[in-house]
Amino acid sequence: MGGAIDEPGNVTPTGEFNAYADAVAAARIFALTSPNPHTTVPPTTNDRLPPYPQKLSRQLTLRLFPLDITLRHNLSRGQFREAITPLLDAGSPLAEWVHAFMGHTFRTLERLHPGHVGDDAMLSLHDPVCVWYAMTSEDPKWVYSANSPEDIRIDTCGQWTRGMCVIDRRNRHRIEGEEESSSDHGLWLSGRAGNRIWRMDGSPGEENFGNVIIERLFK
Structure with missing residues (x-):
């Protein structure tokens, strides 16, 4: 990337x-x-x-x-919140760890970029796209x-x-x-x-x- x-x-x-x-x-x-x-x-x-x-x-x-x-x-804060909330309620250690750093990430987006507010804050998944390609490179849609x-x-x-x-x-x-x-x-x-x-x-x-x-x- x-x-x-x-x-x-x-x-x-x-x-x-x-x-x-x-x-x-x-x-x-x-x-x-x-x-x-x-x-x-x-x-x-x-x-x-x-x-x-x-x-x-x-x-x-x-x-x-x-x-x-x-x-x-991209991943929006709304998408993330909807997915993570039931996992946090269930006491998932992975969910707690991911929630901690993602919360900071979305707050940084709000601070740096106009229009990234609340559930509309949008995180671009730069490196994960490359990993996804490595896993699915034979898909003709690439x-x-x-x-x-x-x-x-x-x-x-x-x-x-x-x-x-x-x-x-x-x-x-x-x-x-x-x-x-x-x-x-x-x-x-x-x-x-x-x-x-x-x-x-x-x-x-x-x-x-x-x-x-x-x-x-x-x-």
């Missing part, structure tokens, strides 16, 4: 927490999906990080769950974005854009060369450069994922 493509970030206007926290590490992992990793590996002054080879024996297959999909998988695999790169140097996921939105013809030109710095148009990220864009039940999580935990 990491990054944001068409959604704003959650720790900066463009940066999602995981991509922002260690943008260089994220960018280096993304580069392993490229047929030529040296074309997207980020610049670094850290001598302990060796340069990537010109070619890899095998490209990394990376499935990305950005905020674009995880923000559509779908990639229309443009996957995508050349998604992470900015590691920007003062305001560190951790930003950058894609090429220009309407340009593709090229096959490996030489930069004055109209294409960074080899964005080259079919031999850039990353190849499989971006997840649909799941078996995003409308009801909160209830799925509750059932998995307590039933």
